Amino acid sequence: MGGRHAGDKDPSGRGGITAFGVGIVVLAAVLALVLVVRDDENSASADCTDGDPFVVAVAPEIEPIVAEAAARAGDEQCFSYDVVGEAPALTAQAVTIGDDSADLWVPDSSVWLSRVSTQLVDGAPEPRTIVRSVASSPVVVVWPKDSGEAPKTWLALLTHPSFTAGDPLASATAAAPLLAAYAEAARGVTPTAFSTVSAAQVTLAQRQAGNPPPVEPTALLTAVAAARGSTVVSEQAFNAAGPVSEGFDPVVPESGSLGLGYPLASITDRPAISRAASALGDALMTPEAVEAFADAGFRAPLGDPLDTGRTVGAIEPMAIKDPKVVADTIRRWSLIAMPGRTLAVVDVSKPMGGRVGGSTKMALTVQAALKGLGLMPNSWSLGSWAFASKAGSKKDWTELAAIRRLDSPDRAGTHRARIVGATSRLTKQVGGKTSLYDTTLAAYRAVQASYDPKAVNSVIILTGGRNVDPGSISEAKLLETLKRERDPARPVVVIAIGVTKDADAFTLQKIAQATGGQVYLAREPDEIVDVFINALQARY
Known part of the structure; x- marks a missing residue:
């Protein structure tokens, strides 16, 4: 730009000292610009060698190919990349909780991006797709x-x-x-x-x-x-x-x-992340990268059949366009395939002694709980609390049984037998105020603190009243705390079951939503058993 101006002729046709003076000024500007450019080049060069590299998490099977492309992009665009082969499931977990250990991500399928997008914690950046597919299979x-x-x-x-x-x-x-x-x-x-x-x-x-x-x-x-x-x-x-x-x-x-499909996505908001991502994306679409993918047995992004190897030829492509379908399908699998780990928290406050039909809310709740317990396989782990705020009690809840496998040995014979016995005796414990808020938070924290990653961890709350414990936290504080402490890496859902129309349906709905759980309401006495069983089978 400076050179272009230095070569311009004076359009006025004037010569002499005026033209010479302009030339000196332009020459000084050119020299200054050269110094600035050299300083910028030195600075850029320093950034290339001294700046933190952009970490690229990739599916292990394409790590060598991406590493070669990243090296080319780094040389051409003055970026530094650190390519790390990692199972997409591990990267997905980190992205979900906002862990910025990687800046760019090439998983083996856009399914991972869909799953992550529906599970992000507040404040975690949304993955941004840079290239929809760099290869396919x-x-x-x-x-x-x-x-x-x-x-x-x-x-x-x-x-x-x-x-x-x-x-x-x-x-x-x-x-x-x-x-x-x-x-x-x-x-x-x-x-x-x-x-x-x-x-x-x-x-x-x-x-x-x-x-x-x-x-x-x-x-x-x-x-x-x-x-x-x-x-x-x-x-x-x-x-x-x-x-x-x-x-x-x-x-x-x-x-x-x-x-x-092997998409390329950016997963942090680092400065220059867009340029670094675009440079890597371009490098992954060069003839060198395309040839490397083909040599490794991958198809081109559009899915053209392979020329060598055992191939299924041209296929009819299928697609899942709604991320919610992906998330629901995976969640359904996890709920079915993984054993349950549940803390059942039963309201024994005075309102539970109220008459409904020919029985009491407490008696019907016990009946429902015992029938539901019979549906639980031995591989499930279950604990039980009873809650009510009573005069002279230091806590608003009493542990009836710790969370253990139902078939584990116990003084009663098995842990299942212990739970059955404790549940059957709940009708004799009715009394006190409904301490719903404090108990819910304590139960949630107890399950989260002892979280089992190989199980579906949940709290089931059965209550037939409203929080009337004057010394408890407020509803707003409870909901705020549950949302703040919700951890996608250790998900614990609250399944709230309201017993008859006396239950605080709106608050139970808010509690369940704050943890990703569900609320079930048994408005009439004859609905209690069926509602409990439906909640137990859904487990979310």
Whole structure:
């Protein structure tokens, strides 16, 4: 720019001292600009070598390719990148809670971005998609060569006794059959098809619950081969497995398949993150990167069939456009597949002694609790509190039984027997004020403090009154505290059950919502048992 001005001719045609003076001024400006440019270059060079690198979390199978592309982008655009191979499930957990240990993310599927977007804590930045897909690989059914014809639909696959899905909580590939089955149902099939898919999901989740399959594709194929079963992996993983996959054929149901898409997203708000992300995105779309992906067995972003390797050819693409469908499907799986870990908190305050029909609210609640307890499998862990504010009591609640597996040994024989006995005696403890707020917060904190990541952790509150404890925290303070202490890394939901129309339905609704839980109301006495069972089965 300075040179361009220095070469301009004086448009007025004037010469002499005036033109010479302008030339001196311009020359001084050029020299100053050169010094500034050199200073900027030195500063930029310093930033290239001394600044903190942009951390890129990537699915492990593409780490070498992304690392090479990042090195090119760094050299060309004066950025520094640190590429780290990490399971998408781990990165997703960090992104959800706002942990900025990585700046950019290349997971194996946009499913992870959808899941994270519905679970972010307040203040955590929303992932921003920079490139929708840098490579792709369809999810294929791995079917034993000697097992006859493979199922023609994803629903038929889910219900096949030899099928293992993998772990949908840890793998987008394993979630694909569930999502694909729902996508099939959405293609003009009657609504009953959705309940059929849900039932198939329940059966599959319960069958796998006792023996979770491996997440790593080669290990999964090895385990499935030993059991003479079937599963799903990506086409790329199938070919990369080598001899392990030789006893299988890769197939795709007639309705098509979902694919791994490898999007690039920014997940922090660091300065220059947009430019760093764009530079990396450009590097991942260069001919060098495209060739590297192809050599590793990945398809191009649009999914053109592979030229080499064992391939399923062109497929009918399927898509899940609503992130809520993804989140609900995964949540449903987690609730079914994972055992329950619950603290049942039962109101024994004076209003629970009120007559309803030919009985009392307390007696009907005990009846419902005992029937619900009979539905809980031995793998569940359960604890029990009774709550009411009574004169002379230091606490508003009493622990009847600690949270333990129902089949664990106990002086009563088993922990289940202890819970049954304690619950049966609740009708004799009625009295005092309804200390709902203090008890709810204490129960929530107790379950969160002893959180079990391998279970669905929850608090079930059964109450037939309103908070009338004058010494307790306020409703506003309770809700504020529950929202503040809610931790997506240790999710604890409150399931609130209101017993008859005397229960404070609006407050129970707010409490449940603050923790991601649900409220259930039994307005009439004959509804109490059914409402409790429905709440128990939903578990969220």
